[in-house]
Amino acid sequence: DAGVIQSPRHEVTEMGQEVTLRCKPISGHDYLFWYRQTMMRGLELLIYFNNNVPIDDSGMPEDRFSAKMPNASFSTLKIQPSEPRDSAVYFCASSLAGQALYFGAGTRLSVL
């Protein structure tokens, strides 16, 4: 069974550009989470969805970040405009009924 699928795996962009990260959760899971991980701050929850509805976006750093989940099998995290301090690994994770999370392989973002 396929796990959580994220794309792209690596993204290098220049400051000011728009970045879109994509995620396909495990089929049947009703929760989807976006995390960001850096050495300094560890793993931070950005936003999570339940049945495609955003529940808590208090972790989203600022208005430059937005996330959508148009259907049960797809979510995007968009950064516009991107800044060097956004460089991090972005993980998507899904779960069933809020239990154990299963993570995708992550997107390693570098903003130059």
Add this chain to the structure above:
Amino acid sequence: RKEVEQDPGPFNVPEGATVAFNCTYSNSASQSFFWYRQDCRKEPKLLMSVYSSGNEDGRFTAQLNRASQYISLLIRDSKLSDSATYLCVVSGSARQLTFGSGTQLTVLP
């Protein structure tokens, strides 16, 4: 006080040693507890859930102490392949999971 606190380590132990990690949490209403393992430059992966009665999976034993609000992970007969960062995870409000900052383990030959 952080919601979930772990000793960051690093723990450096020889092969075959027994090593234990503790994790404390602040939300007494937490219901779900997990240990995750994260290898360098990889995603966190579920190691085991932690049940009230304690549970074992091969060389790994997890314990929960609700009165003192901590969970523990014991690794027996450690292997080189156990080298990783171990993350304590606790449920918070609205089914949100809170991750500790992780404990780094290196098993030495």
